Amino acid sequence: MNVVANSGVLAFIALGSNMGDREKHLQSALQMLGEHPRIQVLRLSSIYETEPVGYLDQPAFLNAVAAVRTDMKAGELLGAMLDAELKLGRTRDIRFGPRTIDLDLLLFGSEVLTEPELIVPHPRMLERAFVLVPLLDVLEEAAVPGLEEPLSAYLDGLEGKEGVTRWNTGLTNN
Numbered sequence: 001m002n003v004v005a006n007s008g009v010l011a012f013i014a015l016g017s018n019m020g021d022r023e024k025h026l027q028s029a030l031q032m033l034g035e036h037p038r039i040q041v042l043r044l045s046s047i048y049e050t051e052p053v054g055y056l057d058q059p060a061f062l063n064a065v066a067a068v069r070t071d072m073k074a075g076e077l078l079g080a081m082l083d084a085e086l087k088l089g090r091t092r093d094i095r096f097g098p099r100t101i102d103l104d105l106l107l108f109g110s111e112v113l114t115e116p117e118l119i120v121p122h123p124r125m126l127e128r129a130f131v132l133v134p135l136l137d138v139l140e141e142a143a144v145p146g147l148e149e150p151l152s153a154y155l156d157g158l159e160g161k162e163g164v165t166r167w168n169t170g171l172t173n174n
């Protein structure tokens with residue numbers, strides 16, 4: 001266990017992979033986040049296999065969401081996430097295209113940030129069933145700032161949610 005204990009901010013991170021050993025990439029990213037001295041991984045959603053969205057000519061993804069606690073600022077947490085992506089061989093070629101690992105910061109407590117390099121809540125999360133389905137697995141105490149309806153109502157209205165199916169896995173955060 002690390003130093004964060006019960007203080008700090010509750011944040012939610014989306015994980016996605018559609019290249020190589022997808023499950024291993026999710027597992028490694030989660031492990032790297034958990035080994036960071038200022039990040040405590042609290043919960044991991046179920047893993048979902050999801051049809052690609054945005055750029056369609058690419059393999060299916062595995063997606064999940066982790067709930068973490070940190071005493072870092074949002075920008076510092078994003079830095080740790082980018083480090084983990086780089087260590088796992090992430091390159092940025094095609095926008096919305098294939099990737100070994102993608103880590104997106106969905107929510108950081110109730111903060112609203114609009115810097116170009118960090119927008120929170122994540123600007124596309126409400127349009128993405130591959131984010132909302134796992135987020136609803138782990139979201140308990142966190143509210144999403146600025147919502148007019150419960151998060152599940154946004155998922156109900158989305159096309160493409162049939163493309164999100166539970167993936168049988170032993171992957172767990174325990």
Ligand SMILES: Nc1ncnc2c1ncn2[C@@H]1O[C@H](COP(=O)(O)OP(=O)(O)OP(=O)(O)O)[C@@H](O)[C@H]1O
Binds near residue numbers: 078095124
């Ligand atoms: N909430 C956020 N989470 C992660 N990155 C963000 C966020 N807001 C802004 N960014 C910026 O977006 C940049 C590009 O991110 P990335 O390459 O992961 O985009 P993408 O995965 O192709 O698209 P998407 O963000 O729609 O998933 C990052 O370098 C980061 O600075």
Ligand SMILES: Nc1nc2c(c(=O)[nH]1)N=C(CO)CN2
Binds near residue numbers: 050051054096102130
């Ligand atoms: N199903 C799915 N589709 C995507 C994903 C993803 O994680 N899952 N990530 C993207 C890049 O932002 C673009 N499209």
